[in-house]
Amino acid sequence: MGNSRMTAREIARLAGVSVATVSRVWNGVGQVSEETRRRVLEAIEAHGYRPDHLGKALAAGRHNAVGLVFPGLSGPYFSELIQGFESEAVQSRASVHILCTHLREDSDDQVIEMARRVDGITVLGGTISDDAVRRLADMVPVVMLAGSGPDQVPAVRAENTAAMAELTRHLLVEHGLRNLAFVGNPDGSPDVSERWAGFRAAHDELGLPPPAPPIRVGLQQPDGVYAAERLLERGTVPPAIVCANDETALGALVGVLGRGLRVPRDVVITGFDDVPMSALVSPPLTTVRQPIRELAAEAARRLLTTVADPAAASPEHTVLPTTVVIRGSCGCPVGPNP
Amino acid sequence: MGNSRMTAREIARLAGVSVATVSRVWNGVGQVSEETRRRVLEAIEAHGYRPDHLGKALAAGRHNAVGLVFPGLSGPYFSELIQGFESEAVQSRASVHILCTHLREDSDDQVIEMARRVDGITVLGGTISDDAVRRLADMVPVVMLAGSGPDQVPAVRAENTAAMAELTRHLLVEHGLRNLAFVGNPDGSPDVSERWAGFRAAHDELGLPPPAPPIRVGLQQPDGVYAAERLLERGTVPPAIVCANDETALGALVGVLGRGLRVPRDVVITGFDDVPMSALVSPPLTTVRQPIRELAAEAARRLLTTVADPAAASPEHTVLPTTVVIRGSCGCPVGPNP
């Protein structure tokens, strides 16, 4: 029966040694005779002693914890990110503190507060102001995830622009579609901003007039339903709805099908992210695959590396590759292995 | 410009007082003359001093942090839970540690590890073994959320059984349906177990033969798609698919519609939870509304109360009410306000 009230001094008393020796035995550092080590280990074992985290942290000046700041847990994308980050952190025996800003105004203060309790923080792009990120980076190592902050702050993100441009070209060239509608708010998140840029770039490159302004909605499934409604009630149905992410695309699909339209026959829909559901709907969603979990894991690794060795810090951006995944919703024939 | 390296002793030196006085001024306790207080506050202000958490925690024997343990972040249900918990904890200025077990085997140890870093833990039902919960409860206050653990451990959950019985009766009596299929694994989570119990109870009460065994799948949207496929490939389409939660119901809806069947005409589908998407699909989903966020917030409140005053602990279960929400997917006419 291990009493968690056991302290190193108590163990020292029981084993007839000093606290220093207990610490040495537990951490396996310094010189301790076999006989003494045995006595100490016995006492530790007998009373289930485990060193207190606070004492350790205070002495070491390290918390062995990292923080993750995100706007909210909307949909599979954020869920995957958080799980990827958490897995990696836990593997390194660091505990994970979360702060969900819900885009509150006072979240900047709360982030600063968090910085005092962890060794490093990963911030999802678009969550807090660049100014807050800078203040944060003055206190602890910071890694931006899926988006970027001020220039000096390292970031891990996926390639958005080129992939979205490629997908858009596919619709414009392969399928000969025009007047594509874009669903997503470029000012809402760095990811959407880049995807919108890729969307426009594809039009530019092909010498086409710039696309219509985006339907500015959020990134959740209900937002996609709403966007579809807004597009359809305009009278003329757009030939294709290019969504900023899969969740809005799935929402748009639901909304479009609910109006009795057929996809891709009456309207084409594409997404971005390749969440598991996208391969399962019918028609399966043409989208862009990005390694969401790996993205977050990489952010965690870079953060932990920097924490362990501040000299290893570099403001470099890690950009993970993405690939266009052609399925049925763009009008391509659905293969046996979608 | 606040240097976070400032310590109370440094401030004391600068203000020409002792550390004790700095502490008294910061915490507003004890007697301090107006003149001294002013000098100290000036020094604090000038150097942006904020007391270190570790020192505070070590002295107070309190971490001012709570933990949340959950199996994984699958879908809006868990997302809502986590956000509800986090909001409430942050309001009480407690930081939130998360542990995502992913149903790993070594998660019991990691939970114990977490217990050494927080003042209390909330565990989602079905995440870790009852034995681990007991060991945990010996170390820190524990509140179970959405499910229950060992008897002595307090829990916060929603009413599942009666609501599912009511919904099932609605299908059996109002719509005269028979041979309902249940989708969900009763052994996978306490929630599903209770819902399955309510499903069976409704059959019992009406003197009907017990329902067919459940289609044992997970709780995510793709699981619903898979379940629908399994049900449909049996040849005879069941008149109704009663899903353990909305996400599988939405998945089943996608799967069924993808096969060219119509809902509710060819097959009825119901869910449980009432996630936002459920009101938006067509037909809108008949389901049971449970106050997910409020559930988690209540768990956080009970945990924080117990942490603040261990004498306030009670093994009582808080059960929040649920309500059946009739929409179109069960065959009822869809009103203007679904």
Added chain:
DNA sequence: ATGGTTCCTGTAACCGGTTACCGTCAACCG
């Protein structure tokens, strides 16, 4: 003048670890 209050503030111990430094002792060498 003296003893008792009251108000303010400093000293030092404490929370629970880590670790620099130093003393002890046995072994070994010249």
Added chain:
DNA sequence: CGGTTGACGGTAACCGGTTACAGGAACCAT
């Protein structure tokens, strides 16, 4: 046999706060 060496382990300072206790000054009543 004195001196050097190296293994071992204890003492105490330190991390950054909180707080019990005590001491000193000012004031009041006797």
